Amino acid sequence: MAADSLLLVARIGKPHGLHGEVTVQLHTDDPERRFADGAVLATEAVAGSGVPRQLTIRSTRVHQGTWLLGFAEVPDRTGAESLRGTRLLADVSDDEPDDDEQAWYEDELVGLSVVTVDGMVVGEVAGLESRAVQDLLVVRLSAGGEALVPFVEQIVPEVDLENRRVVIAPPAGLLELNAE
Structure with a gap:
């Protein structure tokens, strides 16, 4: 797998049960395909953790409501515990082009400048949280702290990868309300 074709699809959480299953935080809008039985995912873990470079679903x-994954290489809870915090990466070089122009990967968004529709710089994208109802942009505010911005067209009308910026139209008080 070429490193430039790998994109984050999930982060492993805590073990579930005794047979090596783990909870995952999704970072893909197509988990059924990404996590099909037999799919091989690259891993990114802390050096020296003993996590294999690849895991097979x-x-x-x-x-x-929580996604649980089991891996061929992990037969029990002890092995599953060692995976906590591991990032799962999928090779997207073989993916078919997406007809949905409104889809972005977290890796494409992190580091983009965040500006309001009037051009005021708010901060930069620090992450993307996938939630059941809608995704949230994690914005590191220029004034300090972070804010969660619903990643919906009414509030985020433009993602401009070419100019490395995200344009937002936050309702009054949103950035202050969600600031951590």
Whole structure:
């Protein structure tokens, strides 16, 4: 897998049960395809953690709204615990072009400047949180702190990758309300 064709699709959370399953925080809008049985995902983990460079999906299921993954290389809870915090990366070089022009990967967004529709610089994109109802942009504010901005067209009318910026139209008080 070429490093430039790898994009974040999930982060591993805590173990679930005794048979090596883990919870994951999704960073993909197509988990059924990304986590199909037999799919091989590259990993990114802390050096020396013993996490394999690749993991093969053994099982996928949703339990009470949480995605659970099992891997062929991880047979038990002890092995699953060692995966905590590992980033799962998919090779997107073989993906078919996406007809949806309104889809972006977290890796494309992080580091982009965030400006209001009037041109005022607010900060920069620090991350993307995938939630059940809608995704949230994590914005590192120029004035300090972070804010969560709903990643919906009414509030984020433009993502301009060419000029490395995201244009937002936040309702009054949104940035102050969500500031951490």
